Amino acid sequence: MAGWDVRRIGLGLAAPLLALVVAVGLSSAVLLIAGHDPGTAFSAMADFGTQPGSMVQIVNRSSAYYLSAIAVAIGFRMNLFNIGVDGQYQLAAMLAAVVGGAVHLPPVLHVGLIILVAVLVGASWAAVAGVLKVTRGVSEVISTIMLNFLATGVVAYLLTPQRFAILQGNNISTKPIPASGHVPGFTTDNGTVYGLVLIAVLIGVGYWFLLGRTRFGFDLRATGQSEPAAVASGVNVRRMVVAAMVLSGAVAGLVGMPQLLGASYSYSLDFPAGLGFTGIAIALLGRNHPLGVGFAALLWSFLDQSALILDINDIPKEIVTIMQGTIVLAVVVAYEVVRRWRLASEQRRVAAELRESGPAPVPAGGGVS
Amino acid sequence: MTDQQVAPSPTTSAAPAAVSLRGITKRFPGVVANRDVSLTVRRGTVHAVVGENGAGKSTLMKILYGMQRPDEGSIEIDGALVDFHSPAHAIAAGIGMVHQHFKLADNLTVLENVVLGSEPIRGLTLDRDAASARIRDLSDRYGLDVRPDPLVERLGVGQRQRVEILKVLYRGARIIILDEPTAVLVPQEVEELFGALAELKAEGLTVVFISHKLDEVLDVADEITVIRRGTTVTTVLPSQVTPRKLAELMVGSELPSPETRESTVTDRAVLEVAGLTVRDADGRAVVDDVSLTIHAGEVLGIAGVEGNGQAELVEAVMGIRHGEGQVMLQGEDVTRLGTRARRDLGMAFVPEDRTRQGLLLEAPLWENRALGHQTKAPVVRGPLIDRRAARADTERIVREYDVRTPSIDVTASALSGGNQQKLIVGREMSGQPKVLVAAHPTRGVDVGAQAAIWDQLRRARAEGLAVLLISADLDELIGLSDALRVILRGRLVASADPATVTPEELGSAMTGAGPETTAGPGTTAGPDTTPTGPDATPTGPDTTPTGPDTTPTGPDVTPTGPDTTPTGPDAHTGRHAAPPPADSSRDSGSEA
Numbered sequence: 003m004a005g006w007d008v009r010r011i012g013l014g015l016a017a018p019l020l021a022l023v024v025a026v027g028l029s030s031a032v033l034l035i036a037g038h039d040p041g042t043a044f045s046a047m048a049d050f051g052t053q054p055g056s057m058v059q060i061v062n063r064s065s066a067y068y069l070s071a072i073a074v075a076i077g078f079r080m081n082l083f084n085i086g087v088d089g090q091y092q093l094a095a096m097l098a099a100v101v102g103g104a105v106h107l108p109p110v111l112h113v114g115l116i117i118l119v120a121v122l123v124g125a126s127w128a129a130v131a132g133v134l135k136v137t138r139g140v141s142e143v144i145s146t147i148m149l150n151f152l153a154t155g156v157v158a159y160l161l162t163p164q165r166f167a168i169l170q171g172n173n174i175s176t177k178p179i180p181a182s183g184h185v186p187g188f189t190t191d192n193g194t195v196y197g198l199v200l201i202a203v204l205i206g207v208g209y210w211f212l213l214g215r216t217r218f219g220f221d222l223r224a225t226g227q228s229e230p231a232a233v234a235s236g237v238n239v240r241r242m243v244v245a246a247m248v249l250s251g252a253v254a255g256l257v258g259m260p261q262l263l264g265a266s267y268s269y270s271l272d273f274p275a276g277l278g279f280t281g282i283a284i285a286l287l288g289r290n291h292p293l294g295v296g297f298a299a300l301l302w303s304f305l306d307q308s309a310l311i312l313d314i315n316d317i318p319k320e321i322v323t324i325m326q327g328t329i330v331l332a333v334v335v336a337y338e339v340v341r342r343w344r345l346a347s348e349q350r351r352v353a354a355e356l357r358e359s360g361p362a363p364v365p366a367g368g369g370v371s
Numbered sequence: 372m373t374d375q376q377v378a379p380s381p382t383t384s385a386a387p388a389a390v391s392l393r394g395i396t397k398r399f400p401g402v403v404a405n406r407d408v409s410l411t412v413r414r415g416t417v418h419a420v421v422g423e424n425g426a427g428k429s430t431l432m433k434i435l436y437g438m439q440r441p442d443e444g445s446i447e448i449d450g451a452l453v454d455f456h457s458p459a460h461a462i463a464a465g466i467g468m469v470h471q472h473f474k475l476a477d478n479l480t481v482l483e484n485v486v487l488g489s490e491p492i493r494g495l496t497l498d499r500d501a502a503s504a505r506i507r508d509l510s511d512r513y514g515l516d517v518r519p520d521p522l523v524e525r526l527g528v529g530q531r532q533r534v535e536i537l538k539v540l541y542r543g544a545r546i547i548i549l550d551e552p553t554a555v556l557v558p559q560e561v562e563e564l565f566g567a568l569a570e571l572k573a574e575g576l577t578v579v580f581i582s583h584k585l586d587e588v589l590d591v592a593d594e595i596t597v598i599r600r601g602t603t604v605t606t607v608l609p610s611q612v613t614p615r616k617l618a619e620l621m622v623g624s625e626l627p628s629p630e631t632r633e634s635t636v637t638d639r640a641v642l643e644v645a646g647l648t649v650r651d652a653d654g655r656a657v658v659d660d661v662s663l664t665i666h667a668g669e670v671l672g673i674a675g676v677e678g679n680g681q682a683e684l685v686e687a688v689m690g691i692r693h694g695e696g697q698v699m700l701q702g703e704d705v706t707r708l709g710t711r712a713r714r715d716l717g718m719a720f721v722p723e724d725r726t727r728q729g730l731l732l733e734a735p736l737w738e739n740r741a742l743g744h745q746t747k748a749p750v751v752r753g754p755l756i757d758r759r760a761a762r763a764d765t766e767r768i769v770r771e772y773d774v775r776t777p778s779i780d781v782t783a784s785a786l787s788g789g790n791q792q793k794l795i796v797g798r799e800m801s802g803q804p805k806v807l808v809a810a811h812p813t814r815g816v817d818v819g820a821q822a823a824i825w826d827q828l829r830r831a832r833a834e835g836l837a838v839l840l841i842s843a844d845l846d847e848l849i850g851l852s853d854a855l856r857v858i859l860r861g862r863l864v865a866s867a868d869p870a871t872v873t874p875e876e877l878g879s880a881m882t883g884a885g886p887e888t889t890a891g892p893g894t895t896a897g898p899d900t901t902p903t904g905p906d907a908t909p910t911g912p913d914t915t916p917t918g919p920d921t922t923p924t925g926p927d928v929t930p931t932g933p934d935t936t937p938t939g940p941d942a943h944t945g946r947h948a949a950p951p952p953a954d955s956s957r958d959s960g961s962e963a
Contacts, residue, residue: 044751069702076445174545215755216755217755217756218754219756220738220741220756223734224731224742225729227733228727228732231727231730231731232729233710234710234711234720234722234729234743235711235743235745236709236710236743237711237745238709239709293416311756325699347855348784348785349784351781351785352776352777352785352786355777356775356776356777357684
């Protein structure tokens with residue numbers, strides 16, 4: 003059994019490594035065509051990306067990436083494509099910041115309330131897509147894209163001085179959250195790691211447990227693997243669609259929390275955007291696996307951070323965007339290739355083992371003659 | 372079973388070989404490979420290739436048709452060595468194949484289907500007249516009775532098959548491979564097919580006929596080649612073997628029989644369905660006012676040509692689909708309950724399409740054990756999956772049901788069809804269900820697995836399980852059931868006593884055209900199938916079949932009346948006296 007697991011893990015790693023190699027190769031080619039030395043570029047990136055200061059940034063950024071990717075992955079495990087994580091987290095972060103800035107509570111309660119608001123807003127925004135899907139048959143792909151636009155509009159509408167915003171210099175933002183709503187970070191010599199990086203870890207563990215160990219998770223995965231089989235087994239697919247969307251949206255609501263409660267303390271126009279789309283790429287790269295997604299988020303974040311050095315060396319930093327794009331493309335292809343190969347090789351192996359054991363009905367468990 | 376309608380041609384051994392396969396070996400993941408297969412098919416004969424499911428018949432035919440390339444061995448067509456890289460090569464060499472599952476476009480006409488891919492062109496347009504003339508010509512010459520103009524969706528199964536045959540003839544085939552051609556046909560359509568084969572043979576064409584239905588093979592073939600475990604066992608003449616002997620060659624061991632020995636039917640109704648109607652998207656009733664009762668220890672079989680509402684009936688009973696009417700489980704109204712609640716109350720389900728509805732193909736076996744049992748011990752404990760217990764219980768199923776697998780950690784897709792099915796049956800029998808809804812429980816399963824599944828069904832029945840059995844295998848239905856109903860266009864139109872009814876009689880009832888078809892030529896039953904005694908049974912003692920419109924059906928099958936009693940003289944006077952004498956309708960139909 004142990005040998006089997008090693009084999010399975012090896013196969014699991016083969017695809018992302020292959021994708022990475024392809025991406026590095028293609029990026030090198032692009033660099034060469036543009037007249038730059040790939041060796042210089044990559045070594046500069048590696049040097050800068052591993053500086054302690056960079057590493058703090060990488061960890062901080064990857065916490066948001068991770069949450070976003072897990073939100074997407076929850077949908078993916080059920081064949082739901084939640085493209086709306088972006089809108090869900092922005093709306094959630096903004097409304098949570100508004101509530102956080104408006105109340106005064108004891109420290110832990112205050113933080114709890116802000117997080118609760120974020121989760122509820124994210125979940126409700128995603129639930130709209132879920133309900134539309136089960137009642138009206140609207141594809142969640144379409145509705146979540148539309149809801150992203152709506153979220154942007156709603157945020158822009160609410161983030162004006164007439165409503166929830168205040169002017170701070172040139173920036174417009176929500177009223178700052180008082181100190182009782184801050185989450186202290188882990189201060190190092192080279193910067194502060196957000197305290198809510200831990201929430202990403204917790205969500206990762208929760209995701210693993212929910213999907214792998216609970217009945218609900220089993221139903222969810224079964225629905226994703228084969229809807230007819232899930233229906234025949236008694237899964238109420240409509241309810242599962244709504245539940246999965248709500249869950250995905252709830253996690254999406256957390257995406258902005260590490261930064262909001264760890265650094266910016268208010269939602270402003272320069273709050274990071276597009277994290278929801280990055281999450282899709284990271285979920286793909288990490289194969290919806292809690293650990294895989296973790297590595298993928300760190301890698302993505304590393305590439306983002308190390309790209310900053312390229313401009314100084316006169317190398318266009320867009321090369322990193324090309325690399326990230328190729329990784330995703332290559333990884334999708336590689337996973338499918340590896341998946342088919344794995345199924346075929348398993349069939350071969352089973353057939354071979356059964357032939358060896360001869361026609362006699364001897365199951366692996368033994369004990370029967 | 373018929374008399375030898377297509378008589379073996381006397382020139383069998385003298386005719387030159389049209390197809391000669393030598394030493395064919397094909398290694399293929401997951402299924403039985405062909406190993407050193409040799410097969411000689413003489414020109415102008417019908418050559419049957421028989422073997423149980425998974426024996427390698429289909430692979431061999433795919434090799435002959437160019438869909439697979441052999442790893443070793445040679446193929447000769449009319450004495451010339453060939454090397455097919457694709458079906459196009461095989462077609463060019465005069466080989467045509469009629470697949471078990473028809474490859475026809477429903478929304479095109481017969482003509483369009485036939486010419487698809489080899490359209491006669493005049494200028495830039497399809498030369499319909501030329502194609503039409505050619506189709507009529509071929510149809511007349513081979514007695515296929517195919518007209519070019521109707522839409523394929525309007526055609527019955529038998530007609531569609533003849534369109535497929537015509538399609539390969541249109542492409543100039545001289546050697547025709549028929550893959551399990553009778554699997555989808557009722558007995559009367561089988562007769563028509565065999566008539567067509569006789570015509571083909573008379574015209575000098577060669578037919579390779581794949582089947583595992585031995586009576587048919589003996590009827591139609593000039594020579595029979597038996598394949599077992601991927602290799603050819605022997606080639607025999609039909610006159611040299613009996614069905615039993617042939618079956619033993621195929622299986623290599625004693626034969627299983629589906630017969631249930633003694634009745635275990637009790638008077639405790641477990642599943643009661645009343646007035647169940649299911650409508651499709653257009654509002655058409657695909658299950659129409661179906662009522663039935665199954666008692667503890669009873670197997671109720673539903674016979675019918677596929678597509679007459681069986682799938683919808685099963686799904687409605689399981690709560691997958693909702694309809695009008697009432698479903699009661701052990702006296703409790705479950706009509707409003709979903710599938711999970713019904714399963715929790717003791718319903719189990721062996722679905723028709725195991726890879727679609729029965730399994731998570733890419734999940735390990737032990738996870739598949741939990742499927743459908745997500746709320747029940749031992750696989751769950753509270754809201755959590757109990758992995759250890761689930762695995763242990765999967766080991767039990769693998770052991771008790773002889774699921775052949777090296778481990779319970781392999782994915783379900785790695786198992787052969789028969790082993791997948793054994794796993795499903797084992798799973799559904801877990802937790803002592805009260806009702807089992809089994810749709811085609813042994814379809815596509817080899818003889819060994821079939822026997823095992825039948826054994827398990829019988830054992831559970833003896834312990835009081837109520838079974839709703841849907842099957843296309845009439846022998847299975849007759850052998851396992853305590854009572855039979857016939858479904859036609861969504862209605863239960865007749866009931867029959869499995870102790871006395873023959874497959875032919877059931878087949879007549881299934882088509883709804885009983886009298887005319889049974890009176891047709893070529894269906895004179897052999898002496899062994901002549902029913903004796905009062906075979907016709909009024910409905911069972913407690914069961915109350917209904918059916919508002921009584922279609923008179925074939926002999927020995929009792930049409931069910933609109934009322935719960937079969938003795939409603941006023942409405943049906945003269946249509947059927949109850950109980951009708953066994954032979955009253957044999958020749959003249961029940962309209963007499």
